[in-house]
Amino acid sequence: MDSLISLWQRRVRDYWTMASRYWGIIGKNSGLMFTLYVLIILGSVYYKKTLDQLPETFPVSFILTVIFGFFVIRTPIRTFVQQADVVFLLPLESQMGRYFYKSCRYSFMLQCATLIVVFVLFSPLYLKYPMHSVASYLLTLILAFFVKAWNMDCKWYEQYSENPLVLRVIRSCLTLLFFYAVLSKQSIVLVISYVIVMGLVSYFLFHRQKAGGVLHWDRLIAMENHQMMLLLRFANLFVDVPQLKGRVKSRPWLNIFLKFRKFDKVHVFRYLYFSIFLRAEDYLGIYLRLTLVGAILSFYTDHDVFALFIILSVLYLTGLQLFGIFTRPVPQALAGMYPITKTVKVKSYCSIILICLIVQGLFLSIITTISHLRISFVLLSILITMVVSVGLSYGYYYKKLIND
Amino acid sequence: MNSILEVNHLVGGYSRQNDVLHDISFEIKPGELVGLVGLNGAGKSTTIKHILGLLQPHSGDINLNGVGIKENMEHYRRQIAYVPETPELYEHLTLKEHLSLSAMAYGIDKSDFERRVEDLAVRFRMEKRLNWFPGQFSKGMKQKVMIMCAFLVNPSLYVVDEPFVGLDPIGIQSFLDLMIEMKEKGCGILMSTHILSTAEQYCDRFIILHDGKCVVQGKLEEIKEKYGKRHATLHDIYVAIAKGDTAWIH
Structure with a gap:
């Protein structure tokens, strides 16, 4: 359906127009930029100091596994769906494969960009240890992209499940095990066996969800709204965001x-x-x-x-x-x-x-x-x-x- | 008997350049339930806004028990209770707080208030929801909150705009019962509605608006007589007017 694809493209464009407007306003807020510069300079000084004081026995593989794992497991999908879609797009769900595929690919690319930033940030910590090299770090990054893609695929099929929590736990455990094996340089056989398990779980568990379940639109909408709110709530610190008007807490x-x-x-x-x-x-x-x-x-x-x-x-x-x-x-x-x-x-x-x-x-x-x-x-x-x-x-x- | 509400030659609307209402006159006497009917855009809500004092008449005047809003706003507003077409609530206040604020604003004393809240909550099946926030309410429940606020405050005129939309059958019945009780106490009620069968059953008189003019008003019998068909229903007359069959009026 070409019209669905163009709808998706228009929604992405609208989002970026809105987001760039907010970022423009936030950027012009000179107080914020100044604070950011100060924080970055201070942060880098303290970062260096902390790194120098780290003992040889510091569990670097474990820490990095947790950090990288967090960013790889957290896989929100920006579908750009809206509340009204439950009325207007629901009848077209069977034709929306491309729409959702594009959404997953878009989310994947953005999250890979985030991963690159995270990897750059933690490169001094990784490279501090003599057994690590730039090549092995780059290899880890590339593997991280693959695991991210696997996570994205699984996350999509979780949307069909009645009980996504169990699936999320399985996905998280496998991701963490995989990263730990890679980062602590365990045997290649172990790493490969994890990959095989991931493939099997993907085929026999995650992909089977679609057959037995329905797509949970309310969850998709909640996920999308949550993503949207992250930007709006941040922007709301600097300007009045109309969408956040009227928020009430009973306290x-x-x-x-x-x-x-x-x-x-x-x-x-x-x-x-x-x-x-x-x-x-x-x-x-x-x-x-x-x-x-x-x-x-x-x-x-x-x-x-x-x-x-x-x-x-x-x-x-x-x-x-x-x-x-x-x-x-x-x-x-x-x-x-x-x-x-x-x-x-x-x-x-x-x-x-x-x-x-x-x-x-x-x-x-x-x-x-x-x-x-x-x-x-x-x-x-x-x-x-x-x-x-x-x-x-x-x-x-x-x-x-x-x-x- | 003196009228509660008098609308005299009202010309009005949202801007001076564009009159929406043209020379409307009517009155409501104590104990009368008057139905205000007309198509969408006929001027019902605009008339109501003028009566509430939310719009300024371009000419003509509106008096409540002989007093205009300009002469004494506080006194004027004290005598009206209003149920709007779309319920609007304070998102940050509970049902009980809504009711308390209305009671305080209209000078109801505390013990009287407690007793009436109890009664109203039971009638509208909201007794378990007094501490809920509007975010948890359906549209019909929100409408019930507006109705409860209006019937709490002892005014002499009730102005209700499309009250039945979204109400459950119990809510509609309780609302109608309350209107009858208030009529018996000598209050006047102006009700705008599209539910003609209910209106026919409960209203004492009708005002039919069309294109901002009051085309015909009076008791249903009088209107039927004028129309020339004794067996016509309000629905038939309404449709006839809407289709432009207005020769019989003059």
Whole structure:
């Protein structure tokens, strides 16, 4: 079916257009690039140091088996299927062989690229030992490609199985055994016998799944969505990703903070905004991460003024991040219809922001005071907390929102 | 008897350049269930949005118990409960929290609230799902949440837009029972629907919209008389209007 192939090609193209757009935005984020450079330089220095200190008895074959094994066994298939395909493509399943073959080949090539990167990264560790040579390393890489292809083939037939877990365990064990035999230079007979076992298992176990089972579309879709989410979630650290809007976590252990204090009109929007803070869009995660980074930085800063500046910056950044709580869409038929005036609504929002910022500011002040034990510092940090919290919430946001 | 809702010569729509509704007038008296019927795009939802105060009339006015939304928004909204066509819920709140917020917003006190939640949850078979999040609900259950929120709050006017879509038979029956109870208490109800057989059975009066105009309104008997066929059903009349057979109206 040519139209299925062109559908596949269009989906791959669309994905790459979207992905390159996100990578463009991430790349332009100079802070990230700078952090990456620093991490790479620091990492390589420490890597070299660690390598130099490794003892002769270090189980290098075992460690490399685990690392290479992980990347070879983890074999997600990018099928580019979508939820709606269950309706529209399901009738064509029998004609989709080429479509899925292309998906497997595409995933195989990308994962081989990842394998090359992993092999390059670990080459200093491998080549440190005199019994290893570049030639044997390259041979291992080529064998890894073959095992990857075998894994991809098996993974595809797992999609037909009722119980893929057992199959995955068998596949993983064989892969690990094979790598260990290759890396620790065991006899060629053993390696060849593993290859024969893999072939037999493939033929008599994995390929037989198709005859007895149906293709589990829901699993394919879940696998595809998971792959997609990896990129989106990463990009979401830098920009707002629309697909990730509206994510909610119930976090029942936080319900002790979320109580109906009074059963009246004034508390409706307070409850609503505070529940958004605790459960939606990961506002809580942003808040905690900023607090943690601020606490570490200001704790280890020697100078009082810098520490105060860090507290101030964290409060300000948090305040900005939490603005989304107000603008987050709420159901028109519920929140939009409540007989509650805008003033009450805006005040509720400001009070929630105020509480969040004061708690954060006081926490930072307490932590920082441990390393800056001076009464003047305590007073100043509390003063800054109060001024910034009140200023941002009832000052800036109140004026901005009430006049909107 | 004073009307609960009065719509006087309403001209409206989404933009001033393009009127969707043309000179619509009707009223709803206490204890009346009024059916708002018309084809897709006839202007039912637009009319409802104007009544809810989500759209600004281009001309004409809408009063609830004699008060317009401009005069006192809080008072106006306090008297309406709304069940939308497509259920929209807070994804991050449980069913119980939805109900609590509605009760708080409309000034229901706590003990009254607990008692009515119990009753509503049993009627809609949702008593075991009070602590569930909307992500776990089917469309029909979401619709039930909207209906429960609306029937919790003691308004004088209910505005319900296509309430039957997705509801199970028990849900439909409980909903109809509740509407009858509220009518008996003296509330007014405006219901937009395509389920004509149910509408015929339950509505006291009908407003038939076509192309943004109110082509005919009144009790079913009156409309039938005008149409000239005593045995016609609402369905026949509706189809006739939709096909352009409107000579009998004038």
